[in-house]
Amino acid sequence: MAGDELGAEAAAAPRRAALLAEVAQLPALPGVYRYFDAVGNVLYVGKAKNLKRRVSSYFQKDHGGTRIGVMVGRIARMETTVVRTEAEALLLENNLIKALNPRFNILFRDDKSYPYLQLVSHRFPRLSYYRGAVDKKHRYFGPYPSAWAVKESIQLLQKVFRLRTCEDTVFANRSRPCLLYQIRRCTAPCVGLISDADYTRDVQNAERFLRGEQQELLDQLQQRMMEHAESFEYEKAAELRNQIQALSRVLQQQSVEANSASSAEKDVDILAVKVQGGRACVNLAMVRGGRHLGDRAHFPAHLEDAAAIGAAEAEEGDGVEGAAPPEVPAEVRVLEAFIAQHYLDSAVPPSLVLSHAVDQALIDALSQHAGFKVSAQHQPREQRRVWLQMAQQGAELALARLLAQEGSQRARTLALAEALSLEVQDLDTVRIECFDISHTAGEATQASCVVFENHQMQSAQYRRFNITGITPGDDYAAMRQVLTRRYGKLAEGVAAGTARMPDVVLVDGGRGQVSMAREVFEELGLDLSLIVGVEKGEGRKVGLEELVFADGRPKVYLGADSAALMLVAQIRDEAHRFAITGMRARRASVRTGSSRLEDIPGVGPKKRARLLQRFGGVRGVGQASIDELASVEGISKELAEEIYRALH
Structure with a gap:
């Protein structure tokens, strides 16, 4: 050694x-x-x-x-x-x-983009929820912290301005008003019950509302209502009165910063950070147009490693030699990392309200990146102080939930490790792979492999296997095939020292499936102690499952209230869900024959659609002659012959 x-x-x-x-x-x-x-x-x-x-x-x-x-x-x-x-x-x-994704940096992962409220360009623009790349031909408002916030805003705008939300295809084919018109959530431009000018004015008013010009909008509506009343146009005046009342009710339910002079000052992001128990949370609350839209919590990875290295860097410094740099609190490091990483890809508002003061150089760099002046304050007053307090409370609650959840998840992993006598140095690295077989009377057999690691399911590492070349309905042969395919090459890496096996290989089944897994592992030279079968209990009742081992150990009953059994059941049920959804999709594809058409070179989506429309489905395409196939637009004689050969 x-x-x-x-x-x-x-x-x-x-x-x-x-x-x-x-x-x-x-x-x-x-x-x-x-x-x-x-x-x-x-x-x-x-x-x-x-x-x-x-x-x-x-x-x-x-x-x-x-x-x-x-x-x-x-x-x-x-x-x-x-x-x-x-x-x-x-x-x-x-x-x-x-x-x-460096190992020793604070890293914020944004698993999805932020949604927007979209005004789709059209003669009669419609309101819609949108997530994705921004198209300049439409108008966007946001971003919003959640889908719920967008949908709530759409509902508010429907109540006040009665803009349409239907798809253009639905709009173009209406012959009479829909239910939304009946409940006063739309003005029915689809059937001409509102003029172009009036609908355009409603769209403009909605945009002003979203930009935070609520008081100006109210004043304008009030003036128009009085003008209609003076002209004895009482129905129009009543419509405006109803709109004013609806808008007033909406504003009473919102926190509005009344003293803001411009719309730019009404667009604010509030950032509050909380560090505790080796974890951190940055809670981002969004205010757009003076309206508090809600918040979203973000949790960084690699916090302890990055904090330790950051503290060491601070001790060394890289400025004037001999100068002692001030110690930077962990909260400030986390907040600065979030600001720098988050606003590289997301729109930054002109104003940030922060729970802790950050380096001014960071704000200057943010302004340079955004192309306009970005201001930051960490000791706000009045309404912004209320917003910051709300964000701080949200950060504390979100972090407390995370710590409680992780404690519970870690406890379940520990209970299972003890029940299976796993010799692991770090519970965070425990990896479990679980397999299940699914089919319908032998049709469209699929196997699933799901992964549990770092105390949670890792959906990005799931895999499905199409099982072929076996007797339909032979689950043992299906299990042999999937285990051989999964661990055949991996066994070579394990032997060479360049790969590692999971700590547990769960199979959904009793002694029969475990025996089949044992045969595969013996052929590949793998450790039999990794194999654990989940055998249904008496009457197949949940909570009575027993664990079966391939290395000769006696069966283990964990108990219905066991944290280890709860974890095993969760992993097993996830493998079953993943297998059955894949099987159903494959079965539907086989029955409709769509995959057979898709596999024919030269038959793209448009040609496939024409064929299906012409012959009423794949069965009709299969029954058509070569000449009949060639009569379809875009299908040449040679392609028709290719299609005919593929379907016969």
Whole structure:
């Protein structure tokens, strides 16, 4: 063992010497640096006012067994980029963090884009919910923190301005008003019950409302109502009166910053951060047009590693030599990371309200990136103070829920590890793969593999396997095929030391399925103790399941109230759900024959649609002659022959 350690140290010495030589050549200019390990994984991305001083600080002293010491010990190579300004360094750093997902950086993952309220361009524009890339030909308002906030705003606008929400295809084919007209949520432009001018005016008023010009809008509506009343147009005056009343009720339900002089000042993001128990939460609340639209909580990854390295960097500094940089609280580090990463891809409002003061250089870089002046305040007054307090409370509640949930999830993983006598050093790395077979009387057999890791299901790693070449309905043969396909190549990597098996391989079934899994593992030379079968209890009742092992251990009954059994049941049920949904989709594809048409070269979506429309479905296409197929627009004689051969 000692010889191996000496050999590793000897191999690392030239690498470290090369790194130090590279560090010595770095310029004393602002820039961004990246550290990589021996297999090319990105360890850390950082920025510096002085690249030479900052990077050399990592290698000038022994960091021991600290987190920064662990990272430095793994550095095999580095890359640097020189930039002109500190602002450019900050933007490049966070672009790289989002793109490379470094192990030792604070990282915020945005699992989905923010939704917008869309006014679709049309003679009679419609309101719609929208998520995705912005198309300049339409008008957008937002972003909103959630789909619920968009839909609530659409409902408010329907009540006040009665704009349509139906799809253009529905709109173009209406012959009489729909129910929304009857309940006074639409003015029925589809059948001409409102003029173009009046509908356009309603659209303009809705836009003014969304921009925060509520008082001006109310004053204008009041003036128009009085003009109609003076002209004895009482019906029109009554319509405006109803609109004013509806708008007033909406405004009474909203928190509106009445003293804002411009719409720009009414667009605000409120950011509150809370750090506790090794986790952090940044709660983002959005105010658009003076209306509080709701909030969304964000939780960063890699917090403890990044905080430790950030603190070490602060001690070293990279500014004036000998100057002691002030200690930066963890809350400020998290908030700065969120601001830098979040607003690279999202629209930034002209004003930010923050729970903690951040570096002004960050706000300046944000202004440069946005193309307009962005202001930030962390001690607001009046209405903004109320909004900040709401956001802070939301951050505290969201973090408390996360910690409670993670504690419960960790407890379940621990209970299962103890029940199965798993020898693992870190519960966070426990990986369970579960398999299930699904078919209908042998038709469209599919196997599923779902993954549990880091105390939760990892849907991005799920896999489905189409099972072919077996006797229909033979679940044992299906299990043999899926396990062989899943672990055949992986076994080679395990033997070579370049891959690892999961800690548990769950199969949904009793001794028969476990015996089949045992045969596969013996053929591949894999550890039989990994295989665990979930056998239905007496009467197939939930809570009476027993665990069956392939290595000869006796069956285990965990108990209906066992946290371990709850986790096993969750994973097993997820595998069943994933298998059956895939099977149903495959079965539907086989029965309709759509996959057969899609597989024919030269038959795209348009030609396929023409064929199905002409012959009334795939069965009709299959019964058609070559000449009949060739009579369809876009289908040549040669393609008709190809289609005929594929379907017969």
